[in-house]
Amino acid sequence: MEGKAFVIMVLSGLCALPSCFPRQYHIIEEPKTWTEAQRYCREKFTDLATVDNQEDVAKLNEILGRHYEGSVWIGLYDDINSWRWSLEKKSYYGEGEAEFRMWASNEPDNFYNNESWAIKAQDSSRFVFVNESKTWTEAQSYCREKFTDLVSVKNQAENDEIKMKNQGHDVWIGLFRDLWKWSDGRAMSFTNWNTENNQPNGCIAESCVVTSYGKWEDWPCGQRFYFACYSGEL
Structure with missing residues (x-):
C-alpha cells in the first residue's frame, strides 16, 4: 500500500x-x-x-x-567506503594499485567520525620521512609544497619500505575520505x-x-x- x-x-x-x-x-x-x-x-x-x-x-x-x-x-x-589517495594523478598508479590497502585488524573503524584520514612525504622518486608533528591537512600542504604529495602506498613492497623508514613512529599517509x-x-x-x-x-x-x-x-x-x-x- x-x-x-x-x-x-x-x-x-x-x-x-x-x-x-x-x-x-x-x-x-x-x-x-x-x-x-x-x-x-x-x-x-x-x-x-x-x-x-x-x-x-x-x-x-x-x-x-x-x-x-x-x-x-x-x-x-x-x-564510509570512500577512501582514496591524496595524490590523484592516474598515471602514477598501475593496475589495482590505487585500491591497495593494508588496514590493521578491525580497521577502519570510523571511531567517533574523527578518522577522516588514515595514517610521509613523497618526492618524485622514493619516500622521505618528515620528522615534524603536523595535522593531516598541514602534512598534505607541506608535502605538496616541498615534494609531490603525501605518500600513496601502492603495494606490499612499498608498505615494507615505508615501515622501515618511519623509525617506529605513527605517520600520516595520503589515504583519506570525505565524511x-x-x-x-x-x-x-x-x-x-x-x-x-x-x-x-x-x-x-x-x-x-x-x-x-x-x-x-x-x-x-x-x-x-x-x-x-x-x-x-x-
Missing part, C-alpha cells in the same frame, strides 16, 4: 529559464530503511531531500509540522546537527541522517522512518 505524500514548494532564487523549476519537497508517510527510501525517491521524484540553507530547513519543518512531527530520512549519509555527503552526489556545505544531543555521535553503525523536530541526527541506515524526497531543480 502506498504511503501518503505531501508536497511543499521551495523557491531557490530567481530563474528566467524555462528549464529551471522550483524545488519541491515530498513527505512520504511510509516507513522504509534509508536505502529503500532512496530508491523510492529516485523512482518517483528526483532523490532524497537535500537541504542547502536555513530557508530549506524552515520549509521542510513547515510541512513536517503540519503533517508529521517525528523523524524522517533526508539524503545525507556518511560514505557526510548528499544522496544526489553533492558535497555538504550546510549543517543543522542537533548539537545539544551530541550529534553526529560518530557511531560506525549510524551512517544515515534523519531530521527530527527540526534538527539532524545520525541513525543506523536499517531503521525504518518516514522520509522526505525532492523534485525539480536545485
Whole structure:
C-alpha cells in the first residue's frame, strides 16, 4: 500500500529559464530503511531531500509540522567506503594499485567520525620521512609544497619500505575520505546537527541522517522512518 505524500514548494532564487523549476519537497508517510527510501525517491521524484540553507530547513519543518512531527530520512549519509589517495594523478598508479590497502585488524573503524584520514612525504622518486608533528591537512600542504604529495602506498613492497623508514613512529599517509555527503552526489556545505544531543555521535553503525523536530541526527541506515524526497531543480 502506498504511503501518503505531501508536497511543499521551495523557491531557490530567481530563474528566467524555462528549464529551471522550483524545488519541491515530498513527505512520504511510509516507513522504509534509508536505502529503500532512496530508491523510492529516485523512482518517483528526483532523490532524497537535500537541504542547502536555513530557508530549506524552515520549509521542510513547515510541512513536517503540519503533517508529521517525528523523524524522517533526508539524503545525507556518511560514505564510509570512500577512501582514496591524496595524490590523484592516474598515471602514477598501475593496475589495482590505487585500491591497495593494508588496514590493521578491525580497521577502519570510523571511531567517533574523527578518522577522516588514515595514517610521509613523497618526492618524485622514493619516500622521505618528515620528522615534524603536523595535522593531516598541514602534512598534505607541506608535502605538496616541498615534494609531490603525501605518500600513496601502492603495494606490499612499498608498505615494507615505508615501515622501515618511519623509525617506529605513527605517520600520516595520503589515504583519506570525505565524511557526510548528499544522496544526489553533492558535497555538504550546510549543517543543522542537533548539537545539544551530541550529534553526529560518530557511531560506525549510524551512517544515515534523519531530521527530527527540526534538527539532524545520525541513525543506523536499517531503521525504518518516514522520509522526505525532492523534485525539480536545485
